[in-house]
Amino acid sequence: MWKAVRANDRRRARKLQKLILKSRSAQFLAVRQVTQLNQGRKTAGIDGKLALKHYERFELVKQLARHGSSWQHQKLRQIPIPKKDGTTRMLKVPTISDRAWQCLVKYALEPAHEALFQDHSYGFRSGRGTWDAQKAIFDLLRRKYGLKKTILELDIEKCFDRIDHSALLRLTIAPQRIKVGLLRCLSAGTDPSFPNQGTPQGGVVSPLLANIALQGVETIGAHQPYRYRKSVMKTCIRYADDMVFILYPDQEPLEVLKEVDVFLMERGLKTKASKTHIVPATDGFNFLGWNFKVRSDGKLACIPSADNFKAFRKKVKAIVNSSNYGAKLKAIKLAPLVRGWLNYHKYCDMRGSRFSLWGMKFRAFKRFNRERKQDRHSSKALVDQAFPTIGYKQFVHVKVKGDRSPFDGDVVYWSKRNSKLYDGPTA
Numbered sequence: 001m002w003k004a005v006r007a008n009d010r011r012r013a014r015k016l017q018k019l020i021l022k023s024r025s026a027q028f029l030a031v032r033q034v035t036q037l038n039q040g041r042k043t044a045g046i047d048g049k050l051a052l053k054h055y056e057r058f059e060l061v062k063q064l065a066r067h068g069s070s071w072q073h074q075k076l077r078q079i080p081i082p083k084k085d086g087t088t089r090m091l092k093v094p095t096i097s098d099r100a101w102q103c104l105v106k107y108a109l110e111p112a113h114e115a116l117f118q119d120h121s122y123g124f125r126s127g128r129g130t131w132d133a134q135k136a137i138f139d140l141l142r143r144k145y146g147l148k149k150t151i152l153e154l155d156i157e158k159c160f161d162r163i164d165h166s167a168l169l170r171l172t173i174a175p176q177r178i179k180v181g182l183l184r185c186l187s188a189g190t191d192p193s194f195p196n197q198g199t200p201q202g203g204v205v206s207p208l209l210a211n212i213a214l215q216g217v218e219t220i221g222a223h224q225p226y227r228y229r230k231s232v233m234k235t236c237i238r239y240a241d242d243m244v245f246i247l248y249p250d251q252e253p254l255e256v257l258k259e260v261d262v263f264l265m266e267r268g269l270k271t272k273a274s275k276t277h278i279v280p281a282t283d284g285f286n287f288l289g290w291n292f293k294v295r296s297d298g299k300l301a302c303i304p305s306a307d308n309f310k311a312f313r314k315k316v317k318a319i320v321n322s323s324n325y326g327a328k329l330k331a332i333k334l335a336p337l338v339r340g341w342l343n344y345h346k347y348c349d350m351r352g353s354r355f356s357l358w359g360m361k362f363r364a365f366k367r368f369n370r371e372r373k374q375d376r377h378s379s380k381a382l383v384d385q386a387f388p389t390i391g392y393k394q395f396v397h398v399k400v401k402g403d404r405s406p407f408d409g410d411v412v413y414w415s416k417r418n419s420k421l422y423d424g425p426t427a
Contacts, residue, residue: 001115024065045076045098060100078092084307085274094204118216127405151277151279155242156270160206160210164197168209168213189201237287239287242287290345319333319334327368339390342388
């Protein structure tokens, strides 16, 4: 399907999508994904079902085969989620059977659109992640010409809640029967005030639909340096609905912002003024939990952002100060949290004193040592268990090449790349 879309053979691609929708293997994989693998399996929809037994999973596969193209979506369960700015967003959770149908449709849509997605799009795509976006920013700011560049930081206001349905379906490569099912899926989670807008944030297919709606925004602001007349440098790095434009000195940020506004208006979206910033690269900017800043010597520095570190410290503090857990249980709960945070930032400069976590370790040691069953030696061992050591080195991650995709058939490249993601006992 990826090759068919690359060859501009949309008719063959739609035929293959119909085959996937009818495939018994794809139906089994979709049911397994939403009932046994996804973390969302622990959150129930309006039907109250958290997990299915083996015979219920077989019955769900039969339902997908029987009602694949005429699937009727149920209503969504709404869960308020607080945001950092004090507002709340509604997480709309489908039933587990609706999630299985969405996963099946995702299997049909994703290979076709992966052939069209841009190389500087990294959010919610297989084979890509935040480290690739971090390395892409490094490539654009690593030399001394980063001193003169300007940063345009953007965020889309209520991206998932305001995508226009007609514009989204027009951009989607799919047979008409799948589009009808998608329209039912989109209509099930819309706000009554905006009946023709929005995707249910919490659905399996929603991130892919958001990427389809925003496909092509990365080409805005492309620059052709005078030294390299044959090459065009893309200046936009996008992760889902978060974007940052790294502009050259001869580019006007407000002109780029106008082009982005026109692009988004065609899809029923607009930028959020409170999160739109135009700053020099030497002042620094935050993106994906990191703070990037070009130093006076022209080198790029990347550290965890203040908000990211504050949120991490708050989670650690809640566990350490909890009176419901003993020292051993606290160490067990802290270890994956600390290891995950350090692994996420292992390509940053972690030499700062605050990133040594010494204060958190000392606080944990004092709390552990208060227990009667612990002494200073056992408390020290538990602190070492709770705060594992992870190495770090700036910008050594190997970015994914160009617009490569796991669906392009290059098994050698992706097997070599994926094997480097695991080390130690996991490997």
